[in-house]
Amino acid sequence: MSTREFSTAFDAVSKPNATVLEQFQLSISRMEMYKEDDPLVERLLDNMAKNKIVHVSQKDGGTQIKLIIDYENSEQALFKPQRYPRDYQTLPNHFYFTDFERHHSEIASFHLDRLLGFRRAMPVVGRRLNMSTELWELADGELLKTFFVSPSSNICFHGRCSYYCDTGHAICGNPDTVEGSFAAFLPDKDAVPRKIWRHPWRRSYHKRKKAQWETDSDYCNIVKEIPPYDEGRRLLDIMDMSVLDFLIGNMDRHHYETFKVFDNNTFPIHLDHGRGFGRAFHDEISILAPIMQCCLIRQSTLQTLLR
Numbered sequence: 380m381s382t383r384e385f386s387t388a389f390d391a392v393s394k395p396n397a398t399v400l401e402q403f404q405l406s407i408s409r410m411e412m413y414k415e416d417d418p419l420v421e422r423l424l425d426n427m428a429k430n431k432i433v434h435v436s437q438k439d440g441g442t443q444i445k446l447i448i449d450y451e452n453s454e455q456a457l458f459k460p461q462r463y464p465r466d467y468q469t470l471p472n473h474f475y476f477t478d479f480e481r482h483h484s485e486i487a488s489f490h491l492d493r494l495l496g497f498r499r500a501m502p503v504v505g506r507r508l509n510m511s512t513e514l515w516e517l518a519d520g521e522l523l524k525t526f527f528v529s530p531s532s533n534i535c536f537h538g539r540c541s542y543y544c545d546t547g548h549a550i551c552g553n554p555d556t557v558e559g560s561f562a563a564f565l566p567d568k569d570a571v572p573r574k575i576w577r578h579p580w581r582r583s584y585h586k587r588k589k590a591q592w593e594t595d596s597d598y599c600n601i602v603k604e605i606p607p608y609d610e611g612r613r614l615l616d617i618m619d620m621s622v623l624d625f626l627i628g629n630m631d632r633h634h635y636e637t638f639k640v641f642d643n644n645t646f647p648i649h650l651d652h653g654r655g656f657g658r659a660f661h662d663e664i665s666i667l668a669p670i671m672q673c674c675l676i677r678q679s680t681l682q683t684l685l686r
């Protein structure tokens with residue numbers, strides 16, 4: 380299926396005043412999220428960093444707090460707030476699945492994905508918000524109910540989610556600004572559905588169990604037989620993802636998504652990098668398990684790394 384057919388999934392094709400985000404979404408192809416040197420990327424980053432915000436709500440699903448940001452020009456971004464200072468490391472007794480999310484990891488991962496020439500991540504930029512005028516006053520519903528003033532008179536909120544959304548883990552202004560990452564919104568799920576895949580080298584997400592790949596040295600041969608890994612680009616894309624995850628130190632790659640309209644022979648979207656950069660002085664070799672067990676890497680990726 381061509382880019383053109385993908386484009387027709389959007390009304391924006393015929394929209395004369397398509398926003399930069401809509402234009403960006405329309406240009407997503409089967410091969411990549413955006414073209415090398417696409418000027419829309421810088422414009423999108425600039426818009427998300429500077430444009431006026433008119434509404435803020437909580438994004439359902441996921442384990443940690445995320446907010447949907449609506450801009451005046453009707454663009455949208457996914458906001459992940461800063462929780463800890465940049466140099467705050469993963470706590471020694473935390474698992475990859477209990478680690479706090481780091482907004483700067485989302486930002487740096489986008490840049491690294493682009494530098495490596497993958498171009499499979501949505502653009503992400505950092506921005507500081509005013510706690511009262513850009514969050515509290517624009518929040519609604521369940522999110523609004525979680526705002527409060529702390530003992531030191533800072534405005535805080537905690538939102539609702541399954542991890543770290545309580546008074547003890549609130550996000551507070553410092554004194555009245557909060558920093559976060561802003562990821563450009565993916566095309567609306569209803570217009571452009573995505574398929575969610577379980578990552579073959581997913582970890583166990585259990586504090587006492589191991590995953591099959593950790594004990595079965597022949598694991599790659601099993602994966603190789605199973606569609607979509609038995610043909611096309613997908614297995615090589617999994618290797619690329621492993622390169623990215625190793626460099627950012629992300630052990631939390633449990634699922635990945637693709638755009639359904641492109642069928643199986645398309646790139647996996649590089650999404651959800653909030654748990655990277657937690658241990659700056661540690662190389663987690665097990666993240667390279669797909670590459671080591673399959674003894675496989677895309678030639679262009681290897682060349683990029685050597686360069």
Ligand SMILES: Nc1ncnc2c1ncn2[C@@H]1O[C@H](COP(=O)(O)OP(=O)(O)OP(=O)(O)O)[C@@H](O)[C@H]1O
Nearest residue numbers: 440441442443457501562563564565650651652653
């Ligand atoms: N840029 C985006 N635009 C729109 N939707 C997004 C975007 N990024 C992520 N999402 C959606 O939100 C969901 C949760 O995002 P993400 O995985 O980043 O958060 P999370 O809290 O780490 O979730 P989980 O705990 O489930 O891993 C994703 O599965 C995806 O469907």
Ligand SMILES: [Mn+2]
Nearest residue numbers: 442631651653
């Ligand atoms: Mn996640």
